[in-house]
Amino acid sequence: MARIAFIGLGAMGYPMAGHLAQQGHAVTVYNRTVATAQRWVEEYSGAFAQTPALAVLQADFVMCCVGNDDDLREVTLGAQGAFQAMAAGSVFVDHTTASAQVARQLAVAATQHGFDFLDAPVSGGQAGAQNAVLTIMVGGEESVYERVAPILACYAKMQRLMGGVGSGQLTKMVNQICIGGLLQGLAEALHFAQSAGLDADAAMQVISKGAAQSWQLENRYQTMLAGEFDFGFAVEWMRKDYAIVLEEARRNGATLPVTAMVDQFYADVINMGGARWDTSSLIARLKTKQ
Amino acid sequence: MARIAFIGLGAMGYPMAGHLAQQGHAVTVYNRTVATAQRWVEEYSGAFAQTPALAVLQADFVMCCVGNDDDLREVTLGAQGAFQAMAAGSVFVDHTTASAQVARQLAVAATQHGFDFLDAPVSGGQAGAQNAVLTIMVGGEESVYERVAPILACYAKMQRLMGGVGSGQLTKMVNQICIGGLLQGLAEALHFAQSAGLDADAAMQVISKGAAQSWQLENRYQTMLAGEFDFGFAVEWMRKDYAIVLEEARRNGATLPVTAMVDQFYADVINMGGARWDTSSLIARLKTKQ
Amino acid sequence: MARIAFIGLGAMGYPMAGHLAQQGHAVTVYNRTVATAQRWVEEYSGAFAQTPALAVLQADFVMCCVGNDDDLREVTLGAQGAFQAMAAGSVFVDHTTASAQVARQLAVAATQHGFDFLDAPVSGGQAGAQNAVLTIMVGGEESVYERVAPILACYAKMQRLMGGVGSGQLTKMVNQICIGGLLQGLAEALHFAQSAGLDADAAMQVISKGAAQSWQLENRYQTMLAGEFDFGFAVEWMRKDYAIVLEEARRNGATLPVTAMVDQFYADVINMGGARWDTSSLIARLKTKQ
Amino acid sequence: MARIAFIGLGAMGYPMAGHLAQQGHAVTVYNRTVATAQRWVEEYSGAFAQTPALAVLQADFVMCCVGNDDDLREVTLGAQGAFQAMAAGSVFVDHTTASAQVARQLAVAATQHGFDFLDAPVSGGQAGAQNAVLTIMVGGEESVYERVAPILACYAKMQRLMGGVGSGQLTKMVNQICIGGLLQGLAEALHFAQSAGLDADAAMQVISKGAAQSWQLENRYQTMLAGEFDFGFAVEWMRKDYAIVLEEARRNGATLPVTAMVDQFYADVINMGGARWDTSSLIARLKTKQ
Ligand SMILES: NC(=O)C1=CN([C@@H]2O[C@H](COP(=O)(O)OP(=O)(O)OC[C@H]3O[C@@H](n4cnc5c(N)ncnc54)[C@H](OP(=O)(O)O)[C@@H]3O)[C@@H](O)[C@H]2O)C=CC1
Ligand SMILES: NC(=O)C1=CN([C@@H]2O[C@H](COP(=O)(O)OP(=O)(O)OC[C@H]3O[C@@H](n4cnc5c(N)ncnc54)[C@H](OP(=O)(O)O)[C@@H]3O)[C@@H](O)[C@H]2O)C=CC1
Ligand SMILES: NC(=O)C1=CN([C@@H]2O[C@H](COP(=O)(O)OP(=O)(O)OC[C@H]3O[C@@H](n4cnc5c(N)ncnc54)[C@H](OP(=O)(O)O)[C@@H]3O)[C@@H](O)[C@H]2O)C=CC1
Structure with missing residues (x-):
């Protein structure tokens, strides 16, 4: 059982975070619109935080699934962003479909802060997220990926490390x-x-x-x-x-x-x-x- | 067992005609390049004719698989073409990938001569022809199609009447x-x-x-x-x-x-x-x- | 002053034929819809004929401007077509925008009948035809073109021999x-x-x-x-x-x-x-x- | 006679700045590659500065023609950028072909600093720049444009205010x-x-x-x-x-x-x-x- 934070409870993130909780992980969620986070906590057991930084404080793994590059930069590098508070040795896994460039930029920032980064966009749609049959394409270090893979298996039917950071995207x-x-x-x-x-x-x-x-x-x-x-x-x-x-x-x-x-x-x-x-x-x- | 003529022993027609012979039908082939027809007769049991008109003389069913509209017009409406000699009540089945217009034109001519016409292009490639697993898309009269369907089954995995003449194309x-x-x-x-x-x-x-x-x-x-x-x-x-x-x-x-x-x-x-x-x-x- | 037939009194042909008449040529027109031919004769001095063949009987030059390849084949090679009656040594100039292939086909037929053929499509639109400022692109024999050029000048601002038959098209x-x-x-x-x-x-x-x-x-x-x-x-x-x-x-x-x-x-x-x-x-x- | 700074002596900027000097304006140039700036000073009369900020210190008008949005941000908003030192009441005219967005962003920054901004991309190519026959499309305030227009006339054959900031782009x-x-x-x-x-x-x-x-x-x-x-x-x-x-x-x-x-x-x-x-x-x- 791991301590996991999940940032972004949209059409995809909401059920993905749900699967983590249902598999017995301790999940803290963050969502910009707080009402969604509250609804999620009611539906699954877990906690919610008011900012990404607060959500990730105790987490071994942080999953993220927001809209685009700009959103991603905001929830990571922003004033209240996750990267301000990630624990040393933790892993940030980004499920957003974003650019390979932002993935590389965030990986550099993660290294500087002493934690790891994987880009891990998904396919399979909302139904895939709900039914835990997503395909996940991962970019990053193999040793990091190996630590994360069992967690991803909570909502993936198929997952694979494609190469270095950005390869997932x-x-x-x-x-x-x-x-x-x-x-x-x-x-x-x-x-x-x-x-x-x-x-x-x-x-x-x-x-x-x-x-x-x-x-x-x-x-x-x-x-x-x-x-x-x-x-x-x-x-x-x-x-x-x-x-x-x-x-x-x-x-x-x-x-x-x-x-x-x-x-x-x-x-x-x-x-x-x-x-x-x-x-x-x-x-x-x-x-x-x- | 039916008397069948097959016109055009190309990459597709050669094995298709072969399956007909192997299923016990009496097949007479015509090919522009005579050597190919001779080779076919050696490989399968059957006869070959020097012109399309001669090939179809005794046939209940005539299958054709040549290159394009012009080729098709030549082997049907040409001076030595099949349409000069088709038996009353017989059926001409064209497997060439051709235009819907030439199909309609030939259907009119067939009617005038007292026999039936179906357009029946195939998909599945040369391997599909060799392995008798073609898909056949047929256009024409339902009653005519029903008479032909058992013959087509010799080389089709899937066949279907799509509508009137031209619908196959x-x-x-x-x-x-x-x-x-x-x-x-x-x-x-x-x-x-x-x-x-x-x-x-x-x-x-x-x-x-x-x-x-x-x-x-x-x-x-x-x-x-x-x-x-x-x-x-x-x-x-x-x-x-x-x-x-x-x-x-x-x-x-x-x-x-x-x-x-x-x-x-x-x-x-x-x-x-x-x-x-x-x-x-x-x-x-x-x-x-x- | 030349004897000229003009076949096809559409948006383009009507004013083009008009310019020929106004420059003093003896023009006989043919139009499928006879009423247009009658209106033309009233507006300009000249004659009209009931078929292309009749229109060209006495002509030194025959100009044509119909819709497309099929139309062109009909007014030339058809039963009542111009090619049945062209005088030996005359020239057929086609202003239709048509294929280079039909041009080549008609040139061969013209040679067999003992007259010459030029393809001569125009640009400049209806206004260009009305104001005699068309551009004419001609394909055919140079010696033939030279005989025709002064006639074309009645409605062209610019004209040029582009090469052999078909080059105009x-x-x-x-x-x-x-x-x-x-x-x-x-x-x-x-x-x-x-x-x-x-x-x-x-x-x-x-x-x-x-x-x-x-x-x-x-x-x-x-x-x-x-x-x-x-x-x-x-x-x-x-x-x-x-x-x-x-x-x-x-x-x-x-x-x-x-x-x-x-x-x-x-x-x-x-x-x-x-x-x-x-x-x-x-x-x-x-x-x-x- | 005005005091003018010119930033970016590329294929376009070099001759444009030259025309300003030849028309009697006092021109200070800046170019990233200093050798080009030195060559320019030798060819025309004027001065060169080591940074954009130094170049614009005394200028009534600052012209700029660099490569793209990023280059433009660097020479304006960068640590040594022009916007750190523009005189109150002066005008920054950008000739770079860039986005309307960067134009709007720079206009806002300019207002905050107390000077004006116009986007003014050009067409006409290097020859147009050399021969002073550029077309200039300007976006910004009309009153600002009117002050700049006589300067632009040094290298423009045609210029026009197209609307608010960004309209030039x-x-x-x-x-x-x-x-x-x-x-x-x-x-x-x-x-x-x-x-x-x-x-x-x-x-x-x-x-x-x-x-x-x-x-x-x-x-x-x-x-x-x-x-x-x-x-x-x-x-x-x-x-x-x-x-x-x-x-x-x-x-x-x-x-x-x-x-x-x-x-x-x-x-x-x-x-x-x-x-x-x-x-x-x-x-x-x-x-x-x-
Ligand atoms: N939907 C699909 O079928 C698939 C989607 N994807 C990808 O997954 C990602 C997410 O998609 P989906 O869940 O459908 O999107 P949604 O629009 O449903 O959800 C987006 C989530 O991101 C949050 N968010 C967006 N911007 C910010 C921001 N600046 N700060 C904080 N939170 C922010 C939203 O918060 P809030 O609730 O407050 O708006 C919301 O939780 C996208 O990159 C998409 O391309 C990939 C495969 C399939
Ligand atoms: N090959 C493929 O994978 C597929 C092909 N098709 C279609 O099937 C048709 C036949 O293809 P394919 O067998 O590959 O072609 P080939 O080129 O291998 O064979 C063409 C056949 O038509 C004959 N032919 C061509 N023109 C004439 C003519 N004017 N008079 C008499 N016979 C003529 C040829 O005779 P000769 O031997 O003398 O040259 C030959 O028998 C085409 O319409 C094609 O689009 C459809 C699905 C797949
Ligand atoms: N060339 C043409 O025909 C036309 C060009 N344009 C546009 O004009 C602009 C300039 O084109 P052109 O003059 O041909 O380009 P050049 O590549 O010849 O010149 C670019 C200029 O910008 C400078 N520069 C680029 N990046 C920076 C930076 N980060 N910091 C400082 N200076 C920088 C270069 O300095 P350095 O010398 O050190 O490299 C050089 O002076 C472009 O936006 C282009 O699209 C518009 C119409 C026609």
Whole structure:
């Protein structure tokens, strides 16, 4: 049983922290909006703190899952941030999908303060967090990772050390790049099927086992055809991730024409009111003839 | 046991016709290059004819698998074409990936001549043809399809009537549209992983079960990383298919920006000498920094 | 003074044929819709014929300006087509924007019939036709071109022999390729200016003399900002031209990613009801935040 | 005659500062690399300072032209930065192409320190700077602009106040957006002409007066055909500008698909070794058939 702090009780962090408590760890949570932290304490056993710094005081492990780079800098390096109070020898594990650069910056700061840092973004969505079947991509030192791995297992189905600090974030970027072109291809295919007067549902069934198969096809084609997007991974999160991806590509020289375009297509979706829609809503901007 | 003619003994038609013979049907083959037909007769039991018209004379069912619309018109409507000699009440089943328009044109001609026509493009590649596990997407009359279905089962793992004449071709187009964006996304992801100095192999393993999963990822990422493309579905076939797709979209009003772009990227691959490379070779045009 | 037939009295052909008559040539017109031909004869002095074949009987020069490849084949090679009746030693000049392939096909047919063929697509729009300031890009034999040039001067400000048969069409394609990316860039710039709350009109004035300058910027930015597209060169004509361009590129190996994408964006415009809008209507599909 | 400081003697700043001195102003320059400042003082009459803060001590007007946002923050807000020492009532004019955000940030800081700030990016290139024919797009207060305008006239052919702080930068972004699609369209046109075996030079001449006309076509087609890119506005500058543009669009909701794609194409050019090539080098990545 470990003493763990969890910073950020959003759609992802709330159930993740819950699994830690349910597995018997002593969890202290911090959330900007205090009411959420109070609700969490009522639902699970544990404590809550008024600032990140107070939350981490006694912790062996600190998990964090906030929105983006800026949020992360605030809860770590800010005046009341966790890094002011982390215990020597403790580990800070960041589950935020953020840049590899901020991961490297925080790792340097952690070393200076005498504790360790891992970047550990996740995939699997809110359902994955609730059902403890997340995939976790970790960047950092192997010895540090080994200490943390049993804790991560509380909410992970699959986890892996990808390399040095930042590698977790880079792997998550690889994941998001795969999805963009794939979803746009799927959206175009369904849009074409509808424009051609085909039974799109039957078409998907017949092609779903071959070379066109994908998780998105199997799990999203029906909602895409029905125009239902009120669930899943939000378009505005995806654009945040693509901003990170394209900025990283600018540095490493990778050429990502379709990713860059799909990112722009998501701008259309947001302008249509779809900031919170699932990423499969790319089909919504492909209008059929009026 | 049926009397069957098979026109076109290419990479696909050769093994498909073979399965028919092996299942006990009486097969007469036609191939433009006669040597291939002779080789086929030696390998399987059957006969070969010097023209499509001669091949189909006694046939209840005629299967065809040639290259493109023009080839198809030649072997059907040409001076020595099959349509000159099809028996009344027989069925012509076209496995070529061709346009829905040529399918409709040939169906009209078939009706005038007193026989039936089905468009029945396949997916599953050469391996699928060899192992009799093709997926077949059929367009035409239900009663006609029912007569043909047991024959198609000789080389299909999955087959389905999609609607009226042309629906088979339209479904195949839907399949190809899915693949374009998906493969380009995958290529960009691998290219990014390499540019970022990540262990791309490990990254693919860790993301391969989640929202980024696809048949192409699972079956192609290793060869893509290794730069091996000497197998599979040829880029020039894909461009032929995309020409058909984009022409059809021009008529039905569908908007296919990423498909159109990937089609252009395949032009790059062909200019690099990759006309016969597998479609996963999209990664070959994404060069890392010199 | 020459005997000239003019086939196709559309937005372009009507005034072009008019200039020939006004310069003193003996003009016989043919138009599919006879009423237009009658109106033309009333407005200018001349005759009209009931079929292309009848129109060209006495002509030294035959000019043609119809819609597309199919239209062109019909008025030339059709049962009542011009090629049935062209006088030996005469010249057929095609002003239709069509493929280089149909030009080459018709040139071969013309040679067989004992007359000459030039492809001679134009740019400059309806206003250019009315004001006799068209640009004409000609493909064919130099000696033939020299006989025709003085006639073309009746409605051209600029004309030039570009090479053998088909070169006129290829040059026109080059023109259309330039315009696509240019207009989309301009549309994105105006859309950005509006989204940023900038005085877009002032911005255009200040950048209009430098490296961003273009004919389209100078002549279209105000109507683009005003959302006025009811004039100019129709989107559906542009899509026809891009179909020809992309088909030709498929043969010659050129890679045209942005042209291919803009072609798809025009599909959006058509789906919005803009088939007859000016090509500058690309901005209409870039919607600002709701 | 005014007392002026000029910070940043690069390709642009060096000749701009020179014009100020030649018009009789008392100019003190600062350049990170001191040797350049010394050379400038030898070529023109004036003084140089060791830090931005020292350079601006006596100045009524401070002009600045450095690389990007970070550089600009360093020479203004840094420990030895200009903002530590600007005289009350003076004006800081930034000619760097930078973000509207940094402009707004610096304007706030300037107000706090008791002086004024204008963003004033330029276009016209190094030749424009040398020949004093730049276009200057200014953002800020009208009364401040009026004081500065006569000074800017030393190197501007055209200048205009576009609105509040940041508007100069936004206008420059509009300029860069126009250019991207335009240049890619032009590159595709020339590439197509070459692939088609056309006389590309003749084609450009004949279309250069019509709807395809642009400054880039007139001034760049010959060097593009010749593959000469060793001059002009560098690709890596353009990518820096597009990073700013796409970041701003992310905030204001503008959809810029072709701009985003051209930005990726420039990544290809950089990977080919073309970081310093002129932006017209987009054609270099369009390879003809091998
Ligand atoms: N949702 C999903 O399906 C997936 C999300 N992710 C990634 O996980 C991360 C979290 O996502 P999710 O939980 O959905 O996001 P939510 O918006 O639901 O939650 C964000 C959390 O961060 C907190 N927070 C944000 N900014 C600050 C700040 N400046 N200071 C303190 N706390 C802050 C919020 O506090 P408050 O409650 O006060 O707002 C909240 O607890 C993101 O990086 C996302 O990209 C990864 C995979 C899937
Ligand atoms: N290969 C694959 O993985 C897949 C292919 N397909 C589709 O199946 C079709 C066939 O592909 P595949 O077998 O690989 O192609 P091949 O090139 O291997 O074979 C083409 C066959 O068509 C014949 N043919 C071509 N033109 C003519 C003509 N004008 N007259 C007579 N015969 C002609 C050829 O004869 P000859 O031997 O004389 O050249 C040959 O038998 C294509 O439409 C393709 O898109 C669909 C799914 C997968
Ligand atoms: N070149 C062109 O054609 C055009 C350029 N522009 C824009 O003008 C700006 C300048 O371009 P250009 O003159 O070509 O660029 P150069 O690279 O030639 O010059 C950059 C200048 O900035 C200085 N500098 C850069 N970083 C710092 C720093 N951190 N601290 C102090 N000084 C610094 C450099 O000093 P040092 O000499 O020590 O390196 C140099 O004087 C850019 O924003 C560019 O986008 C706009 C229009 C056209």
